[in-house]
Amino acid sequence: WKTMKSNFWFFVGLLVGVGLIIYIPAFIAKLVKKEAPIFSIIINIAVWVLSLIIQMGLIRISLKFCDNEKGEFGDLFSCFPLFFKYLLGSILYNLIVFGGMILLIIPGIIWGIKFQFFGYFIVDKGLGPIEALKRSSLITRGAKWDLFIFNWLLWFINFLGAICLLIGLFATIPTTMVAMAFVYRKLLAQIEITQAPELPRSPEL
Numbered sequence: 001w002k003t004m005k006s007n008f009w010f011f012v013g014l015l016v017g018v019g020l021i022i023y024i025p026a027f028i029a030k031l032v033k034k035e036a037p038i039f040s041i042i043i044n045i046a047v048w049v050l051s052l053i054i055q056m057g058l059i060r061i062s063l064k065f066c067d068n069e070k071g072e073f074g075d076l077f078s079c080f081p082l083f084f085k086y087l088l089g090s091i092l093y094n095l096i097v098f099g100g101m102i103l104l105i106i107p108g109i110i111w112g113i114k115f116q117f118f119g120y121f122i123v124d125k126g127l128g129p130i131e132a133l134k135r136s137s138l139i140t141r142g143a144k145w146d147l148f149i150f151n152w153l154l155w156f157i158n159f160l161g162a163i164c165l166l167i168g169l170f171a172t173i174p175t176t177m178v179a180m181a182f183v184y185r186k187l188l189a190q191i192e193i194t195q196a197p198e199l200p201r202s203p204e205l
Contacts, residue, residue: 011174062181089129
């Protein structure tokens, strides 16, 4: 909350920028769908690729604030070299969660929590998708119930921001972004203290 308040206008500009980058092309694709369906498909693919790159960028920005560094708008696109790792990690993660949902839902929830930090390991440490999923499984061991409650709390906070005429999201989204990154840092620190694993540093981008 303090980080959000201290950098409120940066986050406002960041969220507005992300909205324009994603939704303007998506709106154009919708407008030309009937007249130029192939062009519309190409735009939608570009928007999808951009959204994944921006997801990584938002993780990097959140981690920088957790590390007492200032995030920058350019960080949104700084993780492009990690795109295919993140793409494959996202596909594997969603397949795992989907498979768990088929198995009476509960396993899907557990696995969703277990592997939820795979993207942080890709962005923060430059790990491959399989190793990132394994590391997420490691740091969430014994903390799944707390993370379940925490995830619902973040959802509720953003819900409150949404019902405040959506304006509240300018405060709640940055708060929950940084909160999730902070939890990742805390869980990672606990594992590093107890087991001291050798984790590679993220590559220079």
